[in-house]
Amino acid sequence: MPFLNPSLLNTGSPPIPEVQAWGGRYDGHAGSLLNMCQAVPAHPPAPGLLEHLSRAAEDPAFATYGPIMGDAALREAYAAELDAVYGGRTGAAQVAITAGCNQAYHVTMTALAQRGDAVLLPTPWYFNHRMTLDMLGVEPRPLPCRAERGFVPDPDEAASLIDERVRAIVLVTPNNPTGAIYPPEVITDFHALCHKRGIWLVLDETYRDFLPAGLDRPHELLSGEGWPENLIQIYSFSKSFAIPGHRLGALGAPAALLPELGKVMDCVQICAARAGQAALTWGLGALGAWRGANRTEMQARAEAVRAAFSRLPGWELQSLGAYFAYVRHPFGDASAWTVAERLAAQHGLMCLPGPAFAGEEAHLRIAFANVDAPGIVAMEERLRAAAA
Secondary structure: OOOOOHHHHOOOOOOHHHHHHHHOOOOOOOOOOEEOOOOOOOOOOOHHHHHHHHHHHOOHHHHOOOOOOOOHHHHHHHHHHHHHHHOOOOOHHHEEEEOOHHHHHHHHHHHHOOOOOEEEEEEOOOHHHHHHHHHHOOEEEEEEOOHHHOOOOOHHHHHHHOOOOEEEEEEEOOOOOOOOOOOHHHHHHHHHHHHHHOOEEEEEOOOHHHOOOOOOOOOOOOOOOOOOOOEEEEEEHHHHHOOHHHOOEEEEOOOOOHHHHHHHHHHHOOOOOHHHHHHHHHHHHHOHHHHHHHHHHHHHHHHHHHHHHHOOOOOEEEEEEOOEEEEEOOOOOOOHHHHHHHHHHHHOEEOEEHHHHOOOOOEEEEEHHHOOHHHHHHHHHHHHHHHO
16 A cells, blocks of 8 residues: 555544444344434434525525635624623624534644644543644643542643643633533633633533533623634534534634634635535524424433432443543443443443543443433443443
8 A cells, every 4th residue: 555644643543432332242132222422413404494594505595615714604603702702892703613513623722733743632532632732743641630629630740741842731611521511610710721821711611501501601701892812612503403424513712813714624624515504594593492492301311310320230320421421330340342342232322431531440421312211221220220
């Protein structure tokens, strides 16, 4: 085979296809296969959104190239949503529409860091975040998030990890994989640290619409008149609107940075899918009640998961939030990869092992948003059977 980029060859593969292959060996004896390895909304998109999407897909105007940074109407609608959430004053010139949050992150890292630089990632980390840095030849420097701290990173520990090679700190809240929710004051402290050290704070808030009541007080970074000069925020419409297949996300950044980000976006996809952008422009203003009901449903599922683990001997629920339960399995020193394979192939329950996120062998991530209430009951039954 001719030469291939060594950075790509040294990048790990995404774990979800491997786990899904294990599930393909399940014989169905305990019921339907439970896919709790990939964060996918179990509910369909709102009917009105599908109608607007269909209408836009039939309009030849949306079959053409659009603006690199996104259609103006959606940028304005998303800027208005940011203001509604955080109480600030954001303009369309400070936001861009991307082909999913993964593209937003990839574009951001391409702009912020070059080969030989480093970026602090909270561990356990989202594997695509690490993979992107590996491909770029950027060091993914672990920022430990410890169980005894509720998997919330410590700004003081982060400060000790920053040297002349570090260009940014990434925070993910609610976190993937742990579900941990970072308190607003922790986010503010991290931003102050980044400002002091002259580096960027990249804040991934993909799951912000699923913060539970009582923990949904927003941080204050976007509550002022302008956008903070060293903050990039990334977001996904996939979960809130149940449209992961339409690949639509967003980023917010200082207006002066957007032309540089646009260079990368033009090379990656030129523009996000336009029919979806048209539908979301309507949905951001019209689907508040529908989104709120989904948030309530996710909280009900989270509490059902909490109750299930309170009844499961040996299993320990260590963190819970948004879409995810992060649990300690009862099999001692057994590899989490081995445990996850057995759960999938023998018990029809697909989940991800902690080491897929650079986490500990004792941990599994269970994406409970993928299943309904009967699915959570089935999860409990299968985890009990696996530990019997």
